[in-house]
Amino acid sequence: MSYDQLTGQNELRRMLSAALENGKLSHAILLSGPSGSGKTSWGKLLSQAILCPDHKGIKPCMICRSCRIFLSGNHPEFYYLEPEKRKLKTKQFRLIREHLYLGGNTKVCLIDQAETMTAETSSSLLKILEEPPKGLTFILLADQPGALYDTILSRCQRYALQPMSSSEIYELLVKNNKADEDKADLLARLSSGLPGYAFDMADDADFDERFREAKTLAYNIATGRDSAVQLLSWAASLAERDDLIYLLELVALIYRDGLMQSLCRRGDNIYRFEKPLVWTETVSSAGLEEAILLINTTIYEVVATNVNRRLLLEKMLIMLQRRLAL
Amino acid sequence: MAYQSLYRRRRPLKFSDMIGQDHITRTLSNALINERLTHAYLFSGPRGTGKTTAAKIFARAMNCVEYPTAEPCGKCSSCHNIYDGVSIDVIEMDAASNRGIDEIRELRERSRFASGESRFKVYIIDEAHMLTPEACNAFLKTLEEPPKNVVFILATTDPSKLPATIVSRCQRFDFHLLTVEQIRMRLEQILEKEGWKGDSDAIALISRLAEGSLRDALGILEQCSAYGDESITADHVRNVTGATRVEATAELVGALVNNDLDTGLGVLEEVVYSGRDLNLFFRDLTYVFSRLLLVGAAEEIKSNNDLHGFDEIIKNYTGKIERLKLLDLVELMHEADGELRHAHFPQYILEITFIRLIRLIHGRLKPAEPLHVESYKADRSEEPTDSAISKSVDSKTLKTSSEPIGKNSADKTSAEKVEVEKRWDQEEKPGDSPVDNDDRLASLKNAWPRLLDELKKRQKTTAAWLEPAVITDCRGHLVVLTYANEYQIHQERLMGDNHRKLVESVLSAFCDEKIEIRAEIGDIESKTPEVFEEESKAKIKDETTENFGQEKPETKHKGPSPEEAMEIFGGKIIDSD
Numbered sequence: 001m002s003y004d005q006l007t008g009q010n011e012l013r014r015m016l017s018a019a020l021e022n023g024k025l026s027h028a029i030l031l032s033g034p035s036g037s038g039k040t041s042w043g044k045l046l047s048q049a050i051l052c053p054d055h056k057g058i059k060p061c062m063i064c065r066s067c068r069i070f071l072s073g074n075h076p077e078f079y080y081l082e083p084e085k086r087k088l089k090t091k092q093f094r095l096i097r098e099h100l101y102l103g104g105n106t107k108v109c110l111i112d113q114a115e116t117m118t119a120e121t122s123s124s125l126l127k128i129l130e131e132p133p134k135g136l137t138f139i140l141l142a143d144q145p146g147a148l149y150d151t152i153l154s155r156c157q158r159y160a161l162q163p164m165s166s167s168e169i170y171e172l173l174v175k176n177n178k179a180d181e182d183k184a185d186l187l188a189r190l191s192s193g194l195p196g197y198a199f200d201m202a203d204d205a206d207f208d209e210r211f212r213e214a215k216t217l218a219y220n221i222a223t224g225r226d227s228a229v230q231l232l233s234w235a236a237s238l239a240e241r242d243d244l245i246y247l248l249e250l251v252a253l254i255y256r257d258g259l260m261q262s263l264c265r266r267g268d269n270i271y272r273f274e275k276p277l278v279w280t281e282t283v284s285s286a287g288l289e290e291a292i293l294l295i296n297t298t299i300y301e302v303v304a305t306n307v308n309r310r311l312l313l314e315k316m317l318i319m320l321q322r323r324l325a326l
Numbered sequence: 327m328a329y330q331s332l333y334r335r336r337r338p339l340k341f342s343d344m345i346g347q348d349h350i351t352r353t354l355s356n357a358l359i360n361e362r363l364t365h366a367y368l369f370s371g372p373r374g375t376g377k378t379t380a381a382k383i384f385a386r387a388m389n390c391v392e393y394p395t396a397e398p399c400g401k402c403s404s405c406h407n408i409y410d411g412v413s414i415d416v417i418e419m420d421a422a423s424n425r426g427i428d429e430i431r432e433l434r435e436r437s438r439f440a441s442g443e444s445r446f447k448v449y450i451i452d453e454a455h456m457l458t459p460e461a462c463n464a465f466l467k468t469l470e471e472p473p474k475n476v477v478f479i480l481a482t483t484d485p486s487k488l489p490a491t492i493v494s495r496c497q498r499f500d501f502h503l504l505t506v507e508q509i510r511m512r513l514e515q516i517l518e519k520e521g522w523k524g525d526s527d528a529i530a531l532i533s534r535l536a537e538g539s540l541r542d543a544l545g546i547l548e549q550c551s552a553y554g555d556e557s558i559t560a561d562h563v564r565n566v567t568g569a570t571r572v573e574a575t576a577e578l579v580g581a582l583v584n585n586d587l588d589t590g591l592g593v594l595e596e597v598v599y600s601g602r603d604l605n606l607f608f609r610d611l612t613y614v615f616s617r618l619l620l621v622g623a624a625e626e627i628k629s630n631n632d633l634h635g636f637d638e639i640i641k642n643y644t645g646k647i648e649r650l651k652l653l654d655l656v657e658l659m660h661e662a663d664g665e666l667r668h669a670h671f672p673q674y675i676l677e678i679t680f681i682r683l684i685r686l687i688h689g690r691l692k693p694a695e696p697l698h699v700e701s702y703k704a705d706r707s708e709e710p711t712d713s714a715i716s717k718s719v720d721s722k723t724l725k726t727s728s729e730p731i732g733k734n735s736a737d738k739t740s741a742e743k744v745e746v747e748k749r750w751d752q753e754e755k756p757g758d759s760p761v762d763n764d765d766r767l768a769s770l771k772n773a774w775p776r777l778l779d780e781l782k783k784r785q786k787t788t789a790a791w792l793e794p795a796v797i798t799d800c801r802g803h804l805v806v807l808t809y810a811n812e813y814q815i816h817q818e819r820l821m822g823d824n825h826r827k828l829v830e831s832v833l834s835a836f837c838d839e840k841i842e843i844r845a846e847i848g849d850i851e852s853k854t855p856e857v858f859e860e861e862s863k864a865k866i867k868d869e870t871t872e873n874f875g876q877e878k879p880e881t882k883h884k885g886p887s888p889e890e891a892m893e894i895f896g897g898k899i900i901d902s903d
Contacts, residue, residue, distance in 0.1 A: 011565060011601075015553060023329045024552035026545070033601075034672075097423070123422035123456045130378075131334060146605045146667045151483055154373040154542045157549045160568050162601025192673065193599060249670075256674050263587055263681065286685075289678045292671070299670040 017057030026157035033161030036194035114140040115147040163193025178202035214250035224325025239310035332548035355396035370485035371501025374539030415444040422453040454480040455487035503538025524558035568603030689835035767800040
């Protein structure tokens with residue numbers, strides 16, 4: 001991931017560059033932003049810049065020894081931690097801890113998905129985060145800074161990645177020839193401000209197929225045309241899929257647009273290229289609200305907890321249908 | 327990297343430099359002067375209030391050459407050594423990483439040796455709440471009767487996690503969160519020392535956002551100073567912390583009061599797409615509502631003008647929302663705040679919360695604007711050829727609302743809106759025609775169960791008094807309720823001021839105009855209350871709060887039903903299928 005490929009985030013770029021230039025970068029930095037907003041890329045770029053002796057602001061020189069080792073993924077002073085089985089464990093941190101206390105060189109420790117730290121990991125980080133050995137910088141990445149402990153937050157300089165506006169994403173997609181104009185527009189709206197997400201969808205050959213599937217699912221639930229047995233089989237097949245979250249997001253998005261359409265008819269929904277959502281006429285807005293909240297909770301449970309997906313989905317589908325179709 | 331973080335660089339070196347913890351610093355100073363040191367201290371309190379700082383100062387003071395003294399001198403070799411962290415007798419231990427029984431055993435061993443160069447051997451045990459239960463128990467004996475001249479200072483953010491046996495062996499000091507004013511004072515001192523410049527607005531904002539923690543405040547200040555510009559402004563602070571402009575909050579509250587969904591959603595979109603901290607935005611809103619509530623409760627609060635820049639909103643909207651509703655509002659915000667923490671779609675949650683807030687205040691939403699729909703359809707049909715309209719819609723919704731892009735179409739839509747509003751007003755205005763009354767009667771009857779339900783949420787007793795009544799007539803603003811003979815007490819109670827006003831407020835919200843009620847005793851022609859009751863329960867299943875008038879009466883149940891059981895025992899139907 002090179003410097004030039006990271007577009008947007010001008011505010012962040014300016015702030016980080018300024019801090020690096022006048023040497024006011026804190027020893028503990030928190031980058032936050034929704035998943036897909038490019039936290040990891042920015043975290044790595046920042047690490048590279050800190051390690052590079054000839055960096056210009058946040059732009060590393062790319063040719064010095066440090067940069068070359070970094071890009072090959074072997075930098076000895078760069079420590080990268082990511083959750084193991086959903087959680088960042090104290091054990092993982094203890095393994096690199098002694099290395100961090102070894103003197104001398106500039107070091108960077110990048111902690112991905114810091115919100116998955118257990119209470120113990122967080123606490124064991126507190127001291128070193130407040131007064132780290134010389135030359136060590138911590139970079140924490142988190143989707144939701146609110147999910148971190150106050151004691152951690154208070155020790156970090158916080159930077160937020162800003163979502164891109166849909167028009168910026170649209171331009172990016174078109175400029176990189178990822179999608180034709182119609183599809184780019186749709187993807188830009190779908191991506192909720194996340195360029196990475198938009199690109200993934202553009203690269204996904206089955207996107208149209210999935211979108212159609214999501215529409216069918218949303219429609220069937222909302223009109224109550226599926227019997228309980230059919231719902232259960234939906235749940236069974238959904239539970240097996242890798243792209244479950246993706247599909248649920250699409251469904252939630254469709255319902256949200258339905259909600260907007262039934263309430264205020266704002267012109268900005270994804271159905272500019274489709275027929276309007278006719279079924280919203282029969283569904284109450286309160287029902288749609290609950291449906292979205294329900295999907296939200298379900299996604300959270302699927303991602304963050306270790307539950308039986310199939311049961312979770314069965315429950316969700318049945319509840320959805322009851323909320324929407326009755 | 328020689329640079330040290332501001333909050334480390336500016337860590338107070340004397341008790342007199344510490345702010346806001348006078349109750350602690352004075353006690354400790356006096357203990358030092360009188361040489362009445364005990365062997366175990368427990369410092370507890372929220373993050374960034376000075377626990378570790380106090381522990382460090384204390385350790386230096388008791389080992390200073392000038393002891394007994396209230397403050398460390400900062401000049402002797404002992405003070406220097408401890409400050410540099412090279413003293414062999416002051417040991418700072420990270421209990422969160424060294425939390426096991428083995429580490430405590432080692433500590434016990436080492437504490438037996440007499441101190442080297444210093445008067446006291448001091449162990450600062452930070453994050454003490456993370457010690458394992460075994461470690462705590464192994465520590466108890468040492469903590470109660472340590473070797474001579476050993477002092478333990480435990481620091482923790484969560485004293486409730488420590489076993490009572492540990493706490494009871496220590497002198498406990500509770501650190502308080504700092505007030506906004508205290509943080510502001512300290513920030514100004516530091517600005518001066520660092521030679522930075524900052525607007526008083528900016529400083530006030532940082533003080534508020536720090537939420538009582540000085541470390542947070544210094545972190546924000548440092549980040550703002552790194553921004554590069556000469557002087558720190560409130561805008562810098564907002565960019566750094568993701569705080570939202572006060573105007574955005576004002577617009578949203580305004581939209582809420584005016585039942586203006588479109589504007590409200592526009593504001594939310596702006597907030598989301600400009601990368602603002604949604605939790606913070608939420609907190610601002612909740613703050614405004616709670617303040618409105620307080621202003622309503624106690625007038626003298628107005629004189630206390632520390633409203634953190636929300637003065638204007640609060641002044642403008644005081645009394646615009648009923649107090650009962652404000653309470654519900656704050657409660658709803660609180661619930662949604664919890665959901666927002668783990669939200670997968672923060673934007674949707676925000677939007678839904680806003681819709682619910684509107685519904686809470688106004689009883690229902692303004693119906694979708696008919697003209698807008700037409701233009702939307704036209705917009706769609708012309709889509710392939712005319713992208714200008716959609717562009718302008720884009721820019722209107724995505725950019726900040728103050729930008730004058732697509733002005734023409736914006737004017738057009740606002741003109742449309744005015745027209746729609748007029749129309750809507752006309753439709754809803756009390757026409758005073760007999761047809762209107764009949765319509766209202768019908769819609770009131772249909773919505774009766776829902777209204778009862780709504781009342782129940784607010785005040786159960788009122789709903790109970792109202793339950794046997796039947797709406798029999800509707801004349802303009804007056805709604806007549808009739809009770810059967812045996813319900814005379816109910817009738818009398820309902821006409822009492824409190825109950826009557828509550829019922830009137832609910833009905834008024836439903837009809838969008840002032841409604842008065844009158845309860846009478848008389849014959850009820852068509853339906854007995856019991857039947858009504860059944861119907862109402864059947865309808866409550868469907869949880870829609872809008873589309874009041876469109877529900878059709880359902881068929882009646884016959885024979886004993888779960889509803890009767892509920893009437894006797896209370897409770898609600900969770901699943902009736």
